[in-house]
Amino acid sequence: MEKDQIVSSPQPTRSRYAVLLDQYLIALSVVMMIFGLRQWAIILGIVPGPTGSFEAMSTAWKIATMHMAVVDLVAAVGLWMRVAWGRVVWVYAALSEIAFHSIFIGTFGSDLPKVGFHFVTLFIFVVLTILARRHAQP
Secondary structure, three states: OOOOOOOOOOOOOOOHHHHHHHHHHHHHHHHHHHHHHHHHHHHHOOOOEOOEOOOOOOHHHHHHHHHHHHHHHHHHHHHHHOOHHHHHHHHHHHHHHHHHHHHOHHHHOOOHHHHHHHHHHHHHHHHHHHHHHHOOOO
């Protein structure tokens, strides 16, 4: 064999569920980016928050807004890159939002559309992950 020839091994084929999971995570990263940028818009006073301007918010709301502004954007980057820590941060962000609007309903109020969105996205993620692992090529 000559030095000029490069031997390349064929790329393993991925199941359609693995590809679908990657596409899902990329789409979810765009949504998380929008969520994070909205939180920053609230902090900067571009849009009003759920309880009015950022300066007028209670301390709990300010902390939650700042927390989600950072966590949503970090999750968006991690999901876009399709790295394991991105999934972990996204699950953490989703569970935080669910907790804010269901467990701490007295402080943050009820936001059923947001809670429902996070439950549905987590459910779809779990289903796609299970299907991708079941149909993984050996």
